[in-house]
Amino acid sequence: MKHGRKRLLPCGRARSVPNGKAQVSFQDLINKLNSHLSKHRLKKSYSRLAIMDVIFRHARHFSIPDLVQLAQIHRPDIAFATIYRSGPVLLSAGILKKSLSDDSGHTIYELDSEVHHDHIICKDCAEVFEFHSPAIETQLSMVAGSYGLSLTVHEHVLWAECSYFQRES
Amino acid sequence: MKHGRKRLLPCGRARSVPNGKAQVSFQDLINKLNSHLSKHRLKKSYSRLAIMDVIFRHARHFSIPDLVQLAQIHRPDIAFATIYRSGPVLLSAGILKKSLSDDSGHTIYELDSEVHHDHIICKDCAEVFEFHSPAIETQLSMVAGSYGLSLTVHEHVLWAECSYFQRES
DNA sequence: ATGAATGCAAAGGTTTTGCACCCCC
DNA sequence: GGGGGTGCAAAACCTTTGCATTCAT
Numbered sequence: 499m500k501h502g503r504k505r506l507l508p509c510g511r512a513r514s515v516p517n518g519k520a521q522v523s524f525q526d527l528i529n530k531l532n533s534h535l536s537k538h539r540l541k542k543s544y545s546r547l548a549i550m551d552v553i554f555r556h557a558r559h560f561s562i563p564d565l566v567q568l569a570q571i572h573r574p575d576i577a578f579a580t581i582y583r584s585g586p587v588l589l590s591a592g593i594l595k596k597s598l599s600d601d602s603g604h605t606i607y608e609l610d611s612e613v614h615h616d617h618i619i620c621k622d623c624a625e626v627f628e629f630h631s632p633a634i635e636t637q638l639s640m641v642a643g644s645y646g647l648s649l650t651v652h653e654h655v656l657w658a659e660c661s662y663f664q665r666e667s
Numbered sequence: 668m669k670h671g672r673k674r675l676l677p678c679g680r681a682r683s684v685p686n687g688k689a690q691v692s693f694q695d696l697i698n699k700l701n702s703h704l705s706k707h708r709l710k711k712s713y714s715r716l717a718i719m720d721v722i723f724r725h726a727r728h729f730s731i732p733d734l735v736q737l738a739q740i741h742r743p744d745i746a747f748a749t750i751y752r753s754g755p756v757l758l759s760a761g762i763l764k765k766s767l768s769d770d771s772g773h774t775i776y777e778l779d780s781e782v783h784h785d786h787i788i789c790k791d792c793a794e795v796f797e798f799h800s801p802a803i804e805t806q807l808s809m810v811a812g813s814y815g816l817s818l819t820v821h822e823h824v825l826w827a828e829c830s831y832f833q834r835e836s
Numbered sequence: 837a838t839g840a841a842t843g844c845a846a847a848g849g850t851t852t853t854g855c856a857c858c859c860c861c
Numbered sequence: 862g863g864g865g866g867t868g869c870a871a872a873a874c875c876t877t878t879g880c881a882t883t884c885a886t
Contacts, residue, residue: 541840541885563875577843582876584841603774604875620816627814634806638825641798647789647827654823656807658816710860710865732850746868751851753866842883852873859866 521611524554527593534591545580548573550593553609559597559617559626561604598655616654625660691780693723696762703760714749717742719762722778728766728786728795730773767824785823792829 527550535542549565552572557565562585566578585607588594595610598617615628634654642649696719704711718734721741726734731754735747754776757763764779767786783804784797803823811818 539840543841543885545842566875575843578875579844579877580842603772605772618811618814618816621819627816629810629814631806631810634803634810637800637803637806641800641803642787642825642827645787645796645798645827647787647796647829649825649827650790652823652825654821656811656818656821658811658814658818660816708861708865712860712866714867735850744868747850748852748869749867838886840883840885842881844880844882846877846879848875848877850873850875852871854871855869857867857869859864861862861864 522609524551527554527609530591530593531588534587540587545576546584546587548576549581549584550588553594559606559608561606563604565607596653598653616652616656618656618658620658620660691778693720696723696778699760699762700757703756703762709756714745715753715756717745718750718753719757722763728775728777730775732773734776765822767822785821785825787825787827789827789829794829 528547531546531550532542534540549569552569553560553565556568556572560568562582566581569576569578569581585594589596589607592610594607596605597608598606598619613630615630618627618629619625620627638652639649697716700715700719701711703709718738721738722729722734725737725741729737731751735750738745738747738750754763758765758776761779763776765774766777767775767788782799784799787796787798788794789796807821808818
């Protein structure tokens, strides 16, 4: 017997709004994409627009397999190979960025809002919160400096509990 | 043509000593394992000991595929399925913990030293440093509190540069 | 016309699982 | 003896790739 199909999108991943902040518009995404494409002599295509649309409308924090599933629902005409191939393009266009890692180890992506933030994931309700703390950022630079390193990026994931459900012993 | 086989262990993962701190002994691992086994009515086995031995002696930060490779070298009698199956056991026994995520998205494990620390990975030399900052920890609890959450664990990975190699443009 | 992008299917790689057998309690 | 643990192989999943075709410029 195969293990049960996982829920399509754990609730924390499907939020359309993060924590109140204004996010990029779809037009922003198109602009980023076009500028990247022309910069690298690449061509416009329907598929990448459709993929961006699926992400913009239906996904917030997602793995590539998540995205494949979503696309099969909303844009079944797009082959999964195309989705895998568009990943690197959307990444280097600055449209997506890696945000955190799954419980199961899959890399999770999100729209690159250009507003740096880190994540708190609630183990009880599976909600994903975003936060930003300049104080912490400052500390981090100091830590890196003490190793003779200069910081580029960091990935910071907090796991917490809201006690929404009873804890099991 | 398939892409080149990756190095067996990127240099940063094979360190036998972290940053000078004393680490758990092998006996500690055995004790943890035994107490977990008896607590859950599980049975002792040679394989899990052998796997712990491989980890203790040859691995520092590793993915499960890394571990499979290492075991094939040092304990070729252990089936890879056994290694995959022992992962959850060693995790819940508190012997291993997830430490960070690969560039390619693989979850990386390490011995759970009970000394909490976070990681700085140098993109130039691939070294993995460990650090601990109480000041940051305090900030984090405050952040979580502001969301009504209580912090359990967190995963914090800094990516930095030491300029050991010339940067490419 | 040229080369990028796609769909399809196959190949590669990783992880899980079914089952018979073994071994610890 | 009963039930967990293991090895083996198959299955399931995930990701990349080759190739013919389509499409954008």
